[in-house]
Amino acid sequence: MSDLFSSSSSDLPAGLDNEKELQEFLLVEREKAKLQAQIHEFADICWDKCVDKPSTKLDSRTETCMLNCVDRFIDVSLLITNRFAQMLQKSAGGY
Template sequence: MDGQGSADAAGLQKLIDIESQKQRFHQAVHEIMDICWEKCMDKPGPKLDAKTQNCFSNCVERFIDTSQFILNRIE
């Protein structure tokens, strides 16, 4: 493989890695929302009350904190 082919392959691999990271991020967001929805949402309505907003905020923050803790432990 010549230098150009190698550069093209490296660029393609980088693009694939970026798209994989995006996909993992989107999956994590959906997982967080599913978990927090089940935990915090009693009955859907036109607006979120303060209690539900706080529950969602705390749920997401704890999920992020836990994920960060696990990533730090793995490293």
């Protein structure tokens, strides 16, 4: 029986044979988890902001609010991502 904290190479996803590959794999998985958490948080924020009372259909006001909320979220996410990329380029170019 395998211990939860020990693993053999057969327990790892295919292609993860060394420690560097494993670290990269774990980093990607952490980033995926962060993204999922952000999406859930965002959905909660937009829901609380836009939905007064749950029903079987969205009225036009609620639909418009949700669309605007999503659009602003995407705009801000892209802005932050682009700024971060610019900062990385500047810091990498400075060396």
